[in-house]
Structures are given as structure tokens and as C-alpha cells.
Amino acid sequence: MRHKSWLGIILFLFTTLATGGIALADGETLPARDPKQPIDEAYTAKIRKYTTAPYFSSPLVDYLPASNTVPTPEVVLGDVAGAPGILPYAEDVYKYMRLLEKATLRVKVVSIGTTEEGREMIAVAVSSEANLKNLEQNRQRLAKLADPRTIHLDDAEADKLVAESVPVYYITGTIHSPETGAPTALMELAYRLAVDESPYVREIRDGVITLITPVVEVDGRDRMVDLYRWHLAHPKDFYPPLIYWGKYVAHDNNRDAMGMTLKLTQNVLNTYLGWNAQVLHDLHESVPYLYDNTVGDGPYNAWVDPILVDEWEMIGARNVADLTKFGMPGVFTHGDFDTWSPGYLMFLAAMHNGISRLYETFGNAGADTRERTLQPDEYARTWFRPNPPLPKTLWSQRNNNNYEETGLLTSLHYFNENKRLFLKNFYLKGKRSIQKPSAEGPAAYILPADDPRASVQADLLRIMLKQHVEMSRATNAFQVTLPVKKEKKPSKATDTEEKPKPSPTTRDFPAGSYIIRMDQPYSRVADTLLDYQYWSPEDPQTTPYDDTAWTLGELFGVQVTRVTDPKVLSVPMEHVTELHASGGVNGEGSMFAIDNHAEPALASLRYRLKDASIDAAEEPFESGGHKFSRGTFLIHGVSRSELDVTTKSLGLHAVALAAAPGVKTHPVRAPRIAYVHTWISTQTEGWWRLAFDNLQIPYDYMSTQALAKIPDLNAKYDVILFPPVTGSASSHAIVHGTPTTWGNPLPWLNTPETPNLVGKNDSTPDMRPGLGWDGVAKLQTFVQKGGVLLTATDTSQFAVAIGLASGVTFSNSEKMKIVGSIVGTRLVDAASPIAYGYEEKVSAYCDDGPIFSVTSILGARRRHLGPEMKSRPTGRGTKDDPDFVIGRPASEIPEEPEKELWEAPQPTDDQRFNNPRVIPTANRARVILRYADSKDLLISGLVENGNEIAQHPAVLDVPSGAGHLVLFSINPVYRGETENTYSLVLNTLLNFDSLNAGRKDADQK
């Protein structure tokens, strides 16, 4: 068989060369259509008509080959791909792909899952009949290359598989819904790959399996098409911005490749790995005209294999060269983007031994043809962009489709030309991942069985399973040797004294501890997510593109030990495929206690056990030989069996107690929650919603507009949650929204033109109005009358700006740079219910958080730039001596009350005199958590000039009237990655009517 097929290939090559295929001197085929294949004249004429200048096209896409049997995209679109005025819904794109599948054996469509709102996601495979017929055999070959353990890391065997295998190149479109061009480009690309008989395209079809997910964010695509239809129906009006994309998040759907919380991320990864693809190429639109940002700029992610970096350079450079030779301006591969964070969808490939790629082409956010004027930095000629885009040009969706298709076709062709190299690299990257323990290390990561936060540990490990990381559990207790910390070299050359070598330390782990072995093909992703990050303040890259840190052990607040000792790999262990934290009830008694370790599952429990009575212990206590921490749940009024079932499903441990412990308690209630969003952005709050839904905590979701219309907020709600808007929204924008004095209403409603707009989220006849002054007054009344308002980052600044937080001021940083980093915070008031379950040190996500200060006098401001100058004035004596004044007895200098930076300074007697602005102690802000000292601030990522925020409050409880304002400077709920700080929010909710518990007001005057 093999000999025969080789002969076939040789014959085929001869035939190709003899019948008009144009080959380069080295045998590489040039793009040129097959003169024997007729073209679709009408379609081709429209392509040319909609292309605004000949140089915005290429010999690959300036015609469409005709077929008697296979329908063109026109049958579904009613016009050609990229035609003005036409944006298909996902359903229409699928319809066309399935028509292709029916018409040709070169196309196969598979369903790859659904979205949060239940819409289908698909993948379309295009290749030769033979390749699609032999998919399964090919998949098995690729699976062996993907997991070199199956062939015992045998390079010769790998070479055989490489020679026989057809690689898979996976293309994903329109994850970002306002970036609208990809679906039509991919419809036409699928047609071309299936139909075009030119040697150039035929080589791709015979040599590669092109896999296409034409719409990644399906929910957002349908909304975007709705809005575009509304725009066509109301051409003179402003049309509403796309406030919701998917159910939860907008642009951040492309930052989920670490947390894996969204269906689209899970579906794409399962498809990518299920097909054992070599490339994941994600299509975006924002930069003129084609920025292949695969190569981008430094710093590169420190965990990717250098082999991948070479591949980026090879493919990127060649891609630019090919399009430049076609005369297409504005194609480049270096530019604004660092390849540090692994949060992008394309990075699923980089983390799983493949090749990640990303295009930014130029979209018009719709299918209008528009005059586009660029910014000087966009059209400037630079070293990496010798042929820049034009300063001003008429631009069409067809131009965009031409660039996307030309870029993809040349990429596919180059990939096919070099597929043996790329397949071998694919195998090598897998092999080197398996060899990690004996090469760069570590050997494993261990998560101990006795971690007190078992349910959170399980959540973290579930991320690993979603990432297809193999996991094991030790069947016995074991010990590992920890690396010896290197001693710093003596500073003086003369100091040659031999220091005794510190003996190696060991650590014991109990049976049942989780071991993530690094001798597996996907060790890279586990290593990346569990390791620490360091971004130097001296890095030449001064504007990190996204977060600089993501260390999941810190962000989840669970113990993770990086082990280099290879002996850990021979510990007896079993494979784990499903994760469930153990739970249930132990002991005998009629009441039950659940120790508090700030596990978010406690909040779920409170809402699930609606009729049970739950109290929180205000102090630590001991009972029946168990030690319980402050905040422990004391539960009665529920049957043992019901509690057993509930705690088992939540991974919580309850202990039955013989008698109620003699400790002060208060009730833990399930509050009625108003959850507030703006019509400015729902991006950042979306992550909060997702967390609440996963925890099954109910809330009423409403806009600032709707809140302002509720006559009596206190009658309906106990807590108002106002999560961050963007992180940096102005108070002006929150109050006033978008201007209403000009322009037209911007409805977010289901109408005949917009049937998909309102999903499971919210609606309004006009998105423009904000909270308004009525709403501000409503919020003030709500808090004054005893309600709790919880805010974070920009909404905290807003709450301070409208005067809800007496004695709290904020300032913005001057030189500080904390860019999506993990910072240290310290518990200041462990007796506050907000702090229940936390230890003294809490790692938190911070992104240049607002710098809060507390004062004891209204209107006073505190310095925030470190300690005040306390040097003595010029005078007699030594530096530490008192000064004296000639001719009078020495005066005693009054002792200044020592106050920490996070505390409100006590007013002096003079400041108190006849001063109604002095805030009574009981009304002063209570600092729950503060940022760590400057030297302890950085845990992971970039912290520059951290002294500006060091020691300042991170979480504050401010009494206001009969209620409370709880302010966060950190963002505690973010991208499914910060479970460690969720309970700071959840504790506020569950203790909403007892927030003053444990408050020390002894010094009250």
C-alpha cells in the first residue's frame, strides 16, 4: 500500500508540474489560479466591486472558482462574503457549512458543545476526501505524537508517524463580537479549500486538515448582528453599543484560558485537543490592516518551549513576506502586545505543545464601507512595519475578508510545506514536557490532603482537569526533600569564613495528597499556572498588555508546593479523573459546627439550608476535642441527614456537638441582594455574576436606572452589591451615564430587528441615563436606614465621592505600577465578621487599586507617600539631642500618638476643641484588611513604587447612619481566578446585620 501511494504522490507531482502549476526554483508552488477551472464570473465581479483598491486584494482571493455541485456563500448570504450591509447570524453560517458538507466529501461539520445561553458551537473540517475518510487513523497517529509516552519517547518511531500524519490547523473566528468579519471570511475560505483546483490550494487540501470554528462567541455574535440590523433600519441614528456579548463577560472572554470558566474556552480546548491539532489561530480585528501579533513584543511567557518561539518567528516572518509581495500594505508581525500572560484563547495551544497565533485585521464593527482615518502611530513607518497602512482610506468588510483569507491561505500553505518540521516539533515539545523533571524541573506540584480549605482546593484542581492535566493522589504518606536556599555570597572579598552548609529540609505529606506530575505531556500548563511570576520594573516593556501575575495557589489561598526532588515520582499514587472534596457530618449531637476557613461553599450552604438556623461564633472555641476558629457556623434546626447530603455535595465538614459552646454568637442570615450594573460596561461585573451563579447565590440583577426607580430599597433588600464598572469608571459617568441632551435613545430591547438582544441579562428602552441624582439619594437613604452597600475599585471611589464614607479619602497613584499583580495584604481586624475564616496574610489580586486613607476629622487628608519627616531642626547637640532655647527652661515636646498608616490618627486636644468635624470613634471607618508593607507587597507579577499603596487600607467597613459601606480597593472577584478573596464579599453578605460584631470601641469619647 505504502509503495503504491508514494508512487501516486510522485506521479501527482509530475502531473502538477506538467499541467500549469507554477513552481519556484526550490519546488514551492506559487499562488495562481488553475486556468482550466472556470471562475464564478458574477461572484468574482462582486469581489472586485466591493474591494476598495486593487492592492487590498491578492491573487489568492481576487476570483472565486466555480463549481457545479458545491454552493458558494451567496446561497445563504444573498451576496458575496464581505458584501456591504451583510452580517450573517451564527445559524446562517452553520447552515452554509452544513450545505457544504452535503455537497462535498471534502467538508465535515461537527457540533462541539453549546454556549451558556444554549446556542450551538461547531467545528468544520476541510481537507481531501482521503484525509477526511481516514480521520480516525490519522487522529490515532497524532495522538501518539501528542503523548510521546505512548511510543516510549522513541524519536525513530516519531519520525515514522510524522511522515504518515496529516497535521491539523485550527482557525477560530469572532470571539470578540464587535469584530465582525471572520464568519464570512471563513465561509468563503471553506469553499475555496473545498473547491479550488489551483495547485496552491490543492496542496493545502491534500496536505493539511483545516479545522474552523467560524463563531466562537455565538451568543455575542447574534446580538451583534441584531444591533447591525437595527443600525440598517435606523441609518441616521446612533446605534446601541454591544453592552452584553456572552452571558457573563465581553472582551474578557479572551482572558479565560487560565480559569476555564466559560463554555467557549472549554469547547475550543476540548476540540483542539480532541483533534490533536498543531495550531490554534484566533482571528481578531482592531489594527490596520493585518497585524500578525503572534510574534508581538517581549517579554515572552517564561514557560513556553523555545521551540515555539522559533515557530512564531518562522510563521510570522513568512506571513508578512508573502502578503508584502502581493503588494498588500500594512502587514506586520511586531508591535504592541507582549506574550507574557497565558490568558488568551490562542494560548491554549501554546500551553498544550502547539502553536498559538493571532491576527488583528481591520474591521469596521459591522459591514458598512467607511472612510477610515488612522492615528499617526498607526500609519507611521517603523522598523517592524516598512510598508505601513494608509493614513486615510475607504475601507470595506470585503477588504477585511481579503486580508483574513489571504493571510490564512498563505499560512496554511507555508505550514503544509513545512509540516514534517512542525509535526516533529509538536512531538518534541510534548517529549520535552515529559522530560521536565530531569531537565529544568520541577518534578511535581503537591497539594496536601490536609489543606483546611478542601472545597477551594478541589475548585483549583478542577481547573487542572479542564486543562487536561493528569492528576494523581498519593496512596500513602510520603516525604520530599526541599531545595536548599542558596546563601548570599559574602559582600567583602576578605570575608572567606566558611559558613556551615544548612542541611536540606524535608516536608511530609499525608496520604491522599494530590500530586501533579511534571512527566506528562501537559506539564507545561500546570507549571505555568502554579508557578510564580516576576515582571521586572526595569523591563523594557513598560506597558504590560494584560495581567502580570496569575499564581493560582496564591489566588485560591490553597497550599501548593513546588517539588524538585524527582523521588516524588516514585511515591505510590493512583490516577484521579474526577474531583470531589470529601464532606459530611461526623460525631454525635443535635447541633452542628462547621469550622470557618473562608470557603465560598459556606455561603452556598446558607442559601441552601433555607430553614436551618445558623449562628456565627464571634470568638474561637474548643468543643469535643476540636478547635474551631472565629466565624464557625453553629447549625441547628436541620436534620443530620439533610446536613450530611448538603455538606457532602459542597465539600464541607460538619461536626456534631453535644451542647452549644459557650461563645458569643450572632445569626448568619441569607440576605436579599440587589446586584447593580451600569449601562456603561458589564465586563468586570460579569465575573462577579458568574461566581455568584456558580455558588448558587440568588440576587436581583438590576441597572443603576432601575435601582433609582425603586421607591423603598430597604423594604426589598438587605445588601446592595455594586461590583466594579470598568475598574476606572468616573463617578460622573456612573451618575450621568451617556449624554441625553443630544442624540437618540439607545434601546436594549428585543424588537423585530433585534430578537436576540435581551438574553438572560437585562433590558432598557434607553441605555443612556445613569444612576442620576435620584439614585444617589436612594443609595444614601438605603445606607442611612441600615442597608449595606458593597463596592469595589471604581464603585468604591464613587461611594467616597458622593459622600457616603465619612472619614475615607482616596488618591490615585503617581508613579505606582501594579498591573494585574498578586499582592500581600494583612488582616487588621480579625474580629470583624468580614474577616471570618482568614489567616493574618491574605494574597489578593490588585490592579493599581485606588489608594484609600482613613481620617478621624472630616475633610482632613492623609499623606500617602510614606512616613512623615521626623528629623529635628538645626540646633545644638547631636542628632538625637533635644534643642534648647536660650533664656527659658526647656519645654517638654508632647508625645505624638503613634499611628500606623492604615489607621486614623487620633485628633489632638487642640484639634478636638470645639470641632464638630471630629468623627466619633464608633462612626469611624474600620479597616479590615490593609496592604502589606512595601517590602512584602509583591507576591507575583509587577509591583513598582508600591510604597504609594503599601500599608493603606485594602478593605474597609465604614459605618454610615444605621448602615454600612464596605469598600474594596482590591478586586476580590475576578476572572474565576481569585477564590481566595471571594469570602471577603460573602462574609459581608452573610453578616450584613452584624457587621459591628467584635468592634473595639473601648476608647470611644
Ligand SMILES: [Zn+2]
Ligand atoms: Zn479582539
